[in-house]
Amino acid sequence: MLTVTITGDGLRRFTQLSSELGSGKARSLYSRAINDTGAKAATATGRALSDQSGVSKKVGRKAVARRTRSNPATLAYEIRIKGGEIRLKYFSARETRKGVSAAPRNARQIFSGTFMCAGWWPKRVTKSNWNGQVFRRAGDKFHVVKSDVVLPTEATSGQTAETFDRGKNALDVRVSHYLRRLAGGALS
Structure with a gap:
């Protein structure tokens, strides 16, 4: 709700404001x-997304990077969250004897039968071209292991x-701020 208080030559300025x-x-x-x-809501959403899903802030920021800004014709701000099922390597993965330990949704667990290094224990070798990926053997081939975390789905629930929602509810405050600036003291 917008409250109008007119003081001094405020009526003239308010009339001018109305015409503008x-x-x-x-x-x-x-x-x-x-x-x-929208920009503030997108930044806060990216941070909350990374906290909720367990990915780094950088990955959360990249997931929310696609935005369509408002213009006077559309008056709409669109935030699109991109991403599919995230690979385990993005959840602070580390190899143990039982398998790879990773923390999707900030809950560390062991993924048995998975590996990140080559060779036999205790002389494991890190392969530079594997880039920290987590693999599972299927016959003669290795398959990259993914988590069940999908960022667009994560964005629609929880924190x-x-x-x-908190970000979009702040729109009234910004509109009132800009109206007061445009009024030049005619509104309070």
Whole structure:
């Protein structure tokens, strides 16, 4: 709810403000407020996504990097979260005798039958071209092991969804801020 208090020559400034808002400046103002709020919500969502899923902040930031900004014609800000099933290497994977230990969703567990290094125990060798991937043997071939974490699905639940909702609820505050700036003291 917007409260208007008129002081001094505020009526003249308020009349001028009303004509400016009717002339298309309002859509520009709303677009700016939407972009500010959307950028903050996207940043907070990326952080919450990385905390919830267990991936690094860098991976969370990259997953939320696709945004469509608002303009006066559309007045819409779109955040798209990209990513499929994430490989175990992104969850602080390390090899143990029983298999690889990794922490998807920040819950460390052992994935038995998986490996990251070549050779026999205790003389394991790290292969530089394996890039820290986690593998499972299937016959004569190795297959990269993936977790069950899918970032777009993770973004719709839990802490990440709550963070996004808090971000979009801040739009009223930004619109009021820009209206007060445009009014030049006519509104409080």
